[in-house]
Amino acid sequence: MATNLKPETIKVMEERHSVRAYESFQMPEEDLNAILTAAGTAPSSWNLQHWKFMVIQDPALKQELLPIANNQQQVVDSSVTIAVLGDLEANLNAPLIYDAAVKAGAMTQEVRDIMISQIEGAYQNAQIARDEAIRNASLAAMQLMLAAKSLGYDSVPMGGFNAQKFIEQFNVPARYIPVLLISIGKAKKPAHESGRFPLSQIVVKGKF
Template sequence: MEPTVIEKAPRTPETIRVMEERHSVRAYEPGIAMPREDLDAILRAAGTAPSSWNLQPWKFLAIEDAALREKLLPIANHQRQVVESSAVVAVLGDLEGHRNAELVYGERVKSGAMSAEIKDTLVGQVERAYGSGTFARDEAFLNGGFAAMQLMLAAKALGYETCPMGGFRKDAFIEAFRVPERYVPLLLISIGKPAKAAHPSTRFPLEETVVRDTF
């Protein structure tokens, strides 16, 4: 039996353009304050990222204060974008994401979208998964990565540039910014207006990155 050919979906050129034009920018126009509504819009969009069981196991630490970003500078190995950008967002993974289950599913039960029995089943699944091995840490990194990428795309769509930074001293960051044990720092993201255009980076062609059906 011949497979059904699905009609090609309409493209979304604006979304794809944002993805293609996003590059890491390390040189920013210093002294530019980002309107709080812009940063909130970016963080709100980041929070719409997908997550396992919809637990949303992340926390965003938005560092806007100039003095605090000076404090962060040596922790981030003196990467100048930390102090020259308008803000830095630390993406933290939640090692206790299972604690969100009751809140997430309880609201659905209250609204009539889910039965109490289904809620109890899902909560049980979550609790068992989070109690096994490295699952909690793996989920923190996996889902935090979804949110981080969405944050950078949202910033680009609003006319800002970003730079993800994994090179910082995690233990020192936890101490300096009093991060609770529940959270693990994943990366820092600078956000601001560029001082100069980013250098486009090369990307492998599909032939190098895509395997059809099986190796």
């Protein structure tokens, strides 16, 4: 194995599976913050950090979420469900990020201006904005699940929810698109077995 690969990271990846039955467990705020902070270290296009994490922990809010999430019981039984949102207007983050970089001496004003105009150009296209929101928020979502696992929690990502109803019920501004719900907690029952394709089926070397 190459020396720059960390076996413990791979172990966490291999041990993460989707758990759907949870013990009643109050997650310490410290753990929740550690998981969210780790999720936020994900890479993102132009470092625009196209994610917002809605933390749904209050029992009454979990009950509101239940029918929106196709009555998937894990949203009630787990410690917390995080709605990972993608930012459709992540271009608005650019001045915050690039002005700070200029101030820190990491970038010239000229480069900052070029980057911002490049970003603004790209964001004229709504399809690009949507693709970027989903792509980048998904990277953060994956990191969130791995961080949870490495802290001794299990999780399940869910695309099975009514995004429109979620937007309405949870007052999500038009700027954001719901990407995934992720329930996190202490497993009551292990995940179902799930297989994976061998490398021969998932890898194409060179061109198709």
